[in-house]
Amino acid sequence: MNKGAWSKQEDQKLIDYINKHGEVCWRTLPQAAGLLRCGKSCRLRWINYLRPDLKRGNFAEDEEDLIIKLHALLGNRWSLIAGRLPGRTDNEVKNYWNSHIKRKLISKGIDPNNHRLISHKKIIPPPMSDCSKSSSGGLLKTNNNNKSNVENYGYQVVSSDEDESNNNNNNNNALLLPDLNLDLTISIPSSSSSSAVNKNLKSTIHHQHESNSSRRERNLLAANNSPTLLLFQ
DNA sequence: AATTACGCCAACCGCCAGTGC
DNA sequence: TGCACTGGCGGTTGGCGTAAT
Structure with missing residues (x-):
């Protein structure tokens, strides 16, 4: 062999x-x-x-944009992402992501894993004396709606001086992609279309966790080239 | 010119779900 | 129902070319 x-x-x-x-x-x-x-x-x-229908060569700018958008919605579902890029394979998309896009996003201060601005805030664990003796590891969860989750658990969230100025300028702690309830439809890729990637992009997508969706469902979507990409509450 | 470091990408590996018996 | 087989997917590796030292 x-x-x-x-x-x-x-x-x-x-x-x-x-x-x-x-x-x-x-x-x-x-x-x-x-x-x-x-x-x-x-x-x-x-x-x-x-395969004769492979495009090969460098990725166009609109292809790159689409990869980023789809990755924000789908995560590392390379085959699904590649299914929306005519002539591209999942392996190619994956390699391009890891070798180009990932680095590009990081250099812009964007976390490629969750597509959010990288927070420079430091999280200081609470002193042990502050921890109530609870069944959940000794941390008492308060119920203060004005605080983030970590703060509610007694953590202190602070910024460095440098980061503080960034925060003032651009609200660095804000989400890059808040509540993505996009209404997009992704059509069957058209091989005749010169810039097919951004055409007919419309699908009902709720940007939520997909943990409950089975792989079977995902694969069926891809296999059927479904004109509507349904995602997964 | 030689060596080392790095980046890219084709190919492999392990896992999982579907299918048929 | 359980098992073996198959196809498909995502993560990882290894080899090669190029840049840097």
Whole structure:
């Protein structure tokens, strides 16, 4: 069984076989095509590199914008994100995110994980004497609506001098993406569209946690190329 | 010119859900 | 119902090219 980089001959065998027989059973394909590879490797090579409809090359600015927006909504659902970028693969999007966009966001002071401005506030744990003896680890939760959660648990939130001025200027503690109740519809990607990525973008999305959604639901959405992307209260 | 550090990206790995028996 | 198999996904790794020292 071969591993590592694919040779031109291997690529050609795979292309020829799929052109002739289509994307059939990946497990049996290698033997039938005369390849010393596992089916999984063949599938990956075809999907990520050999498929004729792949765009390749640098990402356009509108593609990058869309990736950022979709990532803010979907998180690391690379296949879903890539499904909205014609000619791009999940692997490509993922690599581009990790090597370019992530760094770009960080340099702008945005946390790439949650798309919020990075808070420079320091959180000081409460002194032990302040902690009531409660069942939840000794921290007494007060019920002060004017305080953040950490403050309610007795933590002190302070800013450094430098950060203080930032806070004054741009309300640095504000959320970059507050309450995203967007009304967007994401249409089936159109291969004929030159700037397809920002067209027909409309879907009903409630920016909430998706912990209750099953992977099955997500995969079905992607598989069906559903014109409406439903997310997940 | 040689060495080291870094970035990019193709490919691999492990896990999970669906399906068929 | 349980098991084996398969496809698909996201995270991670390794190799290569380039920049920096």
